[in-house]
Amino acid sequence: MSAPTLEAGAAVGTGAQHRAWVEQIMGMPISVHVRGALARSADVAAAVESAMADLHEVEVIFSPYRVDSQISRIQRGELTLEDASSKVRQVEALCQTALERTDGWFDAWNSTPGMPGVFDPTGLVKTWAVSWAARHLDAFAPGLGYAFGAGGDLQLRPAPDGEPWTIGIEDPRDQSRVLARIPISDGAVATSGSASRGAHILDPRTGLAAAGVLAATVVGPSLLWADVLATTAVARGTSAVEWVHTLHGTSGMLVMESGEVHRWANQV
């Protein structure tokens, strides 16, 4: 690769070494930031385009808002898992694993109000899709780092300048402010809550909207599992405060409805 000349001691995020793209897919903003000498190369731009195309493909297959999506057809009983695409079967298997790993708290068969038993993997599809789409950018490692954001959940890979990505965690009570910041070179951060879309996480034990946690942020090695755990923390409500200390190799923050903020960092 013909790497452009590196400026000695160039600041993080200088224009030449930091580029961003944004698209609206699956009803949410997809923000991709890259850092490194290749940031403005045509190869990287093409890779970002491929990643966005993958997410459009995921939307066509999985959107519950499209009547002709495979998920909509499965929900109406017109399509069986066996006849669905391999991606649907893969996501279904991950939903089963998430159900087991969270002792039933992350329940893709009990996540839609008033529709118990209906398979809706929306809560897991987003992060699964990001990790899949981001493989186009992984190909440039270690010369290129990236931050791949989808609706407030982020997958980070280390930039060659050695500086971590500094992530702001939104204040769920005032979205124009950040409540905390956290440096992450390589990993993922996911935040779940109920701030702007209404209470969209159900307590699977009652079928009612979960209460107690305004927002839960989980930092860990895997975006998919960070998101599953953040969603589980919101579903658990106040018992999440104790539970997060069992999550080895993660850190994070809970903003409670009471206004209290709990933070943790656990060893691997």
Add this chain to the structure above:
Amino acid sequence: MRRIVIAIGSTLTGLVLLFSWPTSLNRTTAVGLPATTGTTAAGTTTGAAAAPAPAAAAAPAATSGTFTGSAVQTPYGPVQVQVTVSNGKVTAAKAVAYPSGGGRDQQINGYAIPILNSEAVSASSASIQMVSGATFTSNGYINSLQSALDQAKL
């Protein structure tokens, strides 16, 4: 060995663990803790010039200064610890060298605890590059902090 590296990597928490594990201390660092281990400090004094040399077990109650242990090679890179001793007690400790070369090392080191701050952050702030939140929808995006950060780099 892996546990040891993990402990060292996440500086402060790691050091607390490090000092609570006698085996870890003996195997991974050459930092002398006169009052507790009686071993000769292999490091050099980097603190105030007046600090006495960390002579082995000599009048430990009066030992003060900053001591840097020898760098120890681990499978993940060099590890080196610096402690500040005041009247024979460790008052501060930090890793002055630890594995940080690549992504794998970063994961082994674990993740930092979120740093709270209540200050408003504007788009021109260079301190944050991305925002994580539960509220990100396409409708809300246009006025969001993430939008401002994206625009700054487009």
